[in-house]
Amino acid sequence: MNTFLLEIVTPERIVFSEQVESLSVRGEEGELGILAGHVPLVTPLKVAPISVKSGNTRATLAVHGGFLEVQKDKVILLAEGAERSTDIDVERAKAARERAERRLNSQGNRDLVDHRRAELALQRAVTRINVSSHSKE
Known part of the structure; x- marks a missing residue:
């Protein structure tokens, strides 16, 4: 399956930077799924969990608002705060x-x-x- 680079960045640090197959987020307008080759866009995010899938691995992270930018081969999530489940x-x-x-x-x-x-x-x-x-x- 095709992948893309996902970077989750907060003002303090880079929380996540890996090649992934899919991303599910909750934007201001509702749920949004991202796969490789998605049309470029920028959207605000709600405070909500996000789901990341890569191979047989699925990770859920807590994201505390921010913006999602989808580029050609890269997705950048600029968050006010973000935490992996293991850090909570x-x-x-x-x-x-x-x-x-x-x-x-x-x-x-x-x-x-x-x-x-x-x-x-x-x-x-x-x-x-x-x-x-x-x-x-």
Whole structure:
């Protein structure tokens, strides 16, 4: 099967750089599958797990928003944050989920900025937990 280079880059480091056969991501407009030879495009990404397939190996990573750029033989995912399942601290993610849920459910200050931050923190925590559970299957 044809492959392409996938690079997942955050402001801190290169998280992933390998030849892969396919990539599944969640863009702002919905699910998107990428194979070798895909038409060039740039799209924003949601906070969601991504799936990478190469040979008989499938990897799931937590991606915390960003942009996907598809080029002729290369796909670059510029993410605000990204983690392999093996790098996720599940207990820390569960604690973050609980904190975010408490902030969202509190009857106190309903500042829209704080509410949006809590929503994003909850999305990141749930994504981490989901990616971590995939690695144990």
